[in-house]
Amino acid sequence: MSKTSLRVLHFSDIHVGALVRHMHWKRWFSKRGIGAINLLRGRAKYFDEVEEKMAAMARFKEAQQIDLVINTGDYTALGLEHELRLARELVDPMMYPPQRYVTVPGNHDIYVHEGNSHYRFSEQFCSVLQNDLPEYCAGGQYPLVRLVGDDVAVIALNSAKPNPWPWRSDGHIPSCQLASFEKLLEDERIKRRFLFVITHYAPRLANGKPDKKLHGLHNADDFLKACSPIENGAILFGHIHRTYRIDVPETKIPLYCAGSATMEGFEGAWVYECSEEELVAKRVYWNGEAYSFEPLCIVKKD
Numbered sequence: 001m002s003k004t005s006l007r008v009l010h011f012s013d014i015h016v017g018a019l020v021r022h023m024h025w026k027r028w029f030s031k032r033g034i035g036a037i038n039l040l041r042g043r044a045k046y047f048d049e050v051e052e053k054m055a056a057m058a059r060f061k062e063a064q065q066i067d068l069v070i071n072t073g074d075y076t077a078l079g080l081e082h083e084l085r086l087a088r089e090l091v092d093p094m095m096y097p098p099q100r101y102v103t104v105p106g107n108h109d110i111y112v113h114e115g116n117s118h119y120r121f122s123e124q125f126c127s128v129l130q131n132d133l134p135e136y137c138a139g140g141q142y143p144l145v146r147l148v149g150d151d152v153a154v155i156a157l158n159s160a161k162p163n164p165w166p167w168r169s170d171g172h173i174p175s176c177q178l179a180s181f182e183k184l185l186e187d188e189r190i191k192r193r194f195l196f197v198i199t200h201y202a203p204r205l206a207n208g209k210p211d212k213k214l215h216g217l218h219n220a221d222d223f224l225k226a227c228s229p230i231e232n233g234a235i236l237f238g239h240i241h242r243t244y245r246i247d248v249p250e251t252k253i254p255l256y257c258a259g260s261a262t263m264e265g266f267e268g269a270w271v272y273e274c275s276e277e278e279l280v281a282k283r284v285y286w287n288g289e290a291y292s293f294e295p296l297c298i299v300k301k302d
């Protein structure tokens with residue numbers, strides 16, 4: 001394969017399964033307890049083969065000569081420490097060099113508010129949370145900027161927050177982060193680059209509409225408005241377990257949802273080829289044994 005452009009792999013929502021038996025009894029009375037019951041009731045079976053699929057994803061990354069990996073969160077099911085540790089181990093082969101791996105937490109990675117939930121994510125993923133323009137940090141480690149060569153940058157915004165109530169899985173980008181993001185877009189070190197703006201929550205669904213109030217990004221409109229000055233770039237996210245691309249009137253740049261890389265029957269991801277000011281996006285499928293650009297074709301017998 002000839003190498004003429006930057007190749008970017010974007011995957012998300014791997015949801016490493018909880019080993020529920022490791023849960024302390026007190027957690028059965030929290031949102032985690034309800035989450036664990038849901039897992040036991042069947043959701044977990046959709047994520048049975050996460051380990052095999054992540055090994056395959058690492059092989060795909062090597063075979064496709066990927067230069068940069070972006071993960072938009074939901075590494076875990078319940079945000080437990082051992083889940084985060086296992087997730088980190090599974091994606092570790094894709095985290096070298098660490099400057100070429102950019103990520104944000106998902107709502108499942110900071111499942112309930114325990115004071116240290118954000119810290120626990122940062123602790124496991126500290127090697128890939130380097131910020132090239134830390135002066136723009138606002139209220140934590142974000143916006144996190146990674147400059148890639150001379151022509152590309154990734155800007156990561158954290159939209160995940162703990163949701164103490166089991167019926168809620170909504171998020172927002174704190175206004176201080178958005179304000180800092182708007183200033184950042186005027187920085188000369190950013191201005192002429194192709195920008196990947198990444199966050200966990202979907203600003204729009206595949207049909208172009210906002211997600212439901214209890215599942216979506218509260219300030220999606222503000223976020224899209226903040227992105228409106230960007231001439232060349234893309235907005236990348238996960239949370240919705242379906243892989244799609246849409247254009248919306250609020251921005252000049254396209255929106256890409258990675259979907260879930262590991263959810264059985266719905267596996268998906270993207271590879272972006274970035275050259276000059278053009279982005280070519282290729283949908284990635286799971287064919288039962290490996291990730292590929294070809295969808296699995298099931299031939300039905302009469």
Ligand SMILES: [Fe+2]
Nearest residue numbers: 013074239240
């Ligand atoms: Fe998810």
Ligand SMILES: [Fe+2]
Nearest residue numbers: 074106107239
């Ligand atoms: Fe999510």
